[in-house]
Amino acid sequence: MTRRQILKSRLLWAAPLTLIAMVGIGTAAKMTASLPEDLDFSLTRYSDAGLYETRLDTDTKPVSIGVMHVFTVTLKTRDGKPVEKAALTIDGGMPQHGHGLPTRPRVTADLGLGRYRVEGIKFNMPGWWTVTVHATSGAGSDETTFNLKL
Amino acid sequence: MKRSGILYAAAGIIALVVLAGFSYKGGIYVSQYWSEEQKSLIASLSLDALPALPVDPSNRVADDPKAAELGEALFNDRRLSANGKVACATCHLPDRQFQDDTPFGHGVGQTNRRTMPISGTAHAPFLFWDGRKDSQWAQALGPLESAVEHGSDRTALARQVVTHYRRDYEQLFGPLPELTSLPDHASPEGNPAAKSAWSKMTEGEREAVNRVFANIGKAIAAFERTVEPRETRFDRYARSLQAGTAPNNGLSETEIAGLALFIGKGNCINCHNGPLLTDNHFHNTGVPAVEGLPEDTGRTLGALQVKNDPFNCRGRYSDAEPSDCTELNFMVSEGEALVRAYKPPSLRNVALRPPYMHAGQFRSLDEVVRHYNEAPPAPAGHSELEPLKLSDSEVQALQAFLASLNEEN
Numbered sequence: 036m037t038r039r040q041i042l043k044s045r046l047l048w049a050a051p052l053t054l055i056a057m058v059g060i061g062t063a064a065k066m067t068a069s070l071p072e073d074l075d076f077s078l079t080r081y082s083d084a085g086l087y088e089t090r091l092d093t094d095t096k097p098v099s100i101g102v103m104h105v106f107t108v109t110l111k112t113r114d115g116k117p118v119e120k121a122a123l124t125i126d127g128g129m130p131q132h133g134h135g136l137p138t139r140p141r142v143t144a145d146l147g148l149g150r151y152r153v154e155g156i157k158f159n160m161p162g163w164w165t166v167t168v169h170a171t172s173g174a175g176s177d178e179t180t181f182n183l184k185l
Numbered sequence: 186m187k188r189s190g191i192l193y194a195a196a197g198i199i200a201l202v203v204l205a206g207f208s209y210k211g212g213i214y215v216s217q218y219w220s221e222e223q224k225s226l227i228a229s230l231s232l233d234a235l236p237a238l239p240v241d242p243s244n245r246v247a248d249d250p251k252a253a254e255l256g257e258a259l260f261n262d263r264r265l266s267a268n269g270k271v272a273c274a275t276c277h278l279p280d281r282q283f284q285d286d287t288p289f290g291h292g293v294g295q296t297n298r299r300t301m302p303i304s305g306t307a308h309a310p311f312l313f314w315d316g317r318k319d320s321q322w323a324q325a326l327g328p329l330e331s332a333v334e335h336g337s338d339r340t341a342l343a344r345q346v347v348t349h350y351r352r353d354y355e356q357l358f359g360p361l362p363e364l365t366s367l368p369d370h371a372s373p374e375g376n377p378a379a380k381s382a383w384s385k386m387t388e389g390e391r392e393a394v395n396r397v398f399a400n401i402g403k404a405i406a407a408f409e410r411t412v413e414p415r416e417t418r419f420d421r422y423a424r425s426l427q428a429g430t431a432p433n434n435g436l437s438e439t440e441i442a443g444l445a446l447f448i449g450k451g452n453c454i455n456c457h458n459g460p461l462l463t464d465n466h467f468h469n470t471g472v473p474a475v476e477g478l479p480e481d482t483g484r485t486l487g488a489l490q491v492k493n494d495p496f497n498c499r500g501r502y503s504d505a506e507p508s509d510c511t512e513l514n515f516m517v518s519e520g521e522a523l524v525r526a527y528k529p530p531s532l533r534n535v536a537l538r539p540p541y542m543h544a545g546q547f548r549s550l551d552e553v554v555r556h557y558n559e560a561p562p563a564p565a566g567h568s569e570l571e572p573l574k575l576s577d578s579e580v581q582a583l584q585a586f587l588a589s590l591n592e593e594n
Contacts, residue, residue, distance in 0.1 A: 101459050103511045137466045138515040155515025159464035160455045
């Protein structure tokens, strides 16, 4: 077999295999529909400007669709001290769909030691959700966004 | 050259063998092999995933069989209407999925909305297309006093209970109040004469009548809680898929293709999720307004109404503690997203009950799927839809899948 013939035979194999690969990739792409690949799903994160270390404890694992959740938010300064008596507001939504949470959650108890009970969080669709905790205390105002995949 | 001919043939055969793993039916991709994510989504839609009936802390007789019995009698009683001809069952026909097959309900007059089916509504945090009630019992009260449905009023309804249901009522709820000195027709809702008569009653009299009125709803709700969905071909398919036994026996290839679209490209599962195939939330999907009907703002008004409803979960006629009322306590009550947003009904049996949407705007499922495919702008507010670019055969496959959600006798 000449070099040219070997190349030709390789191309012959390559064509259908490429076609198969393209079908596979196309299907996979549709399934994941532009979910950013580098999403960080950790539930302990630093706030945007770095004022707080914020932790989200969820009441069910995995977090479910269609039920009303009670979460606990723990707020610390960067050097690990609990942030007490902070004012917290919570919102969130689906960045891919451009809508917010179906409910309006809020802090219902200050549990002390920088822990706050948040009630009224609900998710009504499968997919990528965000929950953002806005915190204001003596340390200043900052926000932390958590990613959840349902 | 001979050798390259063999290579051509070999390459072609390999391609065919590999592609045969994916089969095409009418030009659409039929997934024989579900991914783990797809399997998990399919399981989430199955009746096996339906949780036990949620407790209704606002109705202490919700699970009392005697209340359900009384409720069923009240549900079918035409005497609870102004003309003696309208019962709940007039529009919620028990042999027609508790709906009436028409664009608008017809009681003593004509309503502006499509009658909703009842099955599974015990799982719904908000009732009616716009969610203006937050329990089955509070929902049942609305039509009784609606001028176009039962056309009755609170004192007349209480009298009917005293006359026809005293024993059953008192066993459940305690002594009925004395009504003889009260006006025949009085209510804070309805016509001016009834309103005026109501305003002349004492606070104690009003509260006593309201309590009987609320208990009528609680008994009807106890009956409605017993109306639950039954297994379908789709549920059997989902169960065998989970168990790994003969998963393709229950659905046709077209129905399976429709299911793949339902949980994928069609985006249907975004709103029609969970075992009842509804997220029980409110969505503006650009459904056209009906000419000649008054402006309909959907959830915008519904949210306001449920918040101010004296018969809501937090009201004095509810048996719940205010902290039990989480749906009401944390609901979104204003904003652009509420404009012309309506509740997605359960899709179980949907193929058997045209017409569709909150005012029967679409005659067939084909019109519904094509609406979602085209995603026209909303008459008001912002439609959540994006054009789906589904082919004709994909539109048909989706409809085929929806028919697999029919309960069989």
